Amino acid sequence: SQPLTLYEKMGGAETIDCIVSAFYPRVQSDPLLAPLFPEDIRPVMEKQKCFLTQFFGGPPLYSQKYGHPRLRMRHLPFPITPSRANAWLRCMSLALDEAGIEGELRQEMWSRLYFTASHMINTDEEDI
């Protein structure tokens, strides 16, 4: 018996769907984040579902469809300041609330999301 992945512990595709569906409406109504995203958010949601699936140990859907994530590089066109990373994390925290994710599972998910969001920062606050 292998240890369960975070993907399995959270409840798989259904939970990923729930998180992504709760996350993007918040992003789109956040004054710091909204201007960075396209009006039609559906393609972004589709990519994020694939990415989070593999990020949390599920099937490698993102890499299969879109190639190596190279996430920091893909974010370089967008000025990501510390306050935008915080806003992203705030939206994600509320999405995890909405998906009912608690306890140790939440802590494990959070530390990965927090680490990755911090890694995306590519612009100083005073440069925007």
Ligand code: HEM
């Ligand atoms: C794409 C913003 C952090 C995963 C994007 C896009 C923006 C963005 C503007 C492009 C949308 C478009 O297609 O036009 C941000 C900001 C972040 C952040 C402000 C704050 C730190 C993260 C994190 C993850 C992530 C932490 C993963 C855990 C993705 C993925 C895509 C994406 C998978 C799609 C990449 C592709 O084009 O294939 N993000 N992001 N982002 N983001 Fe982020």
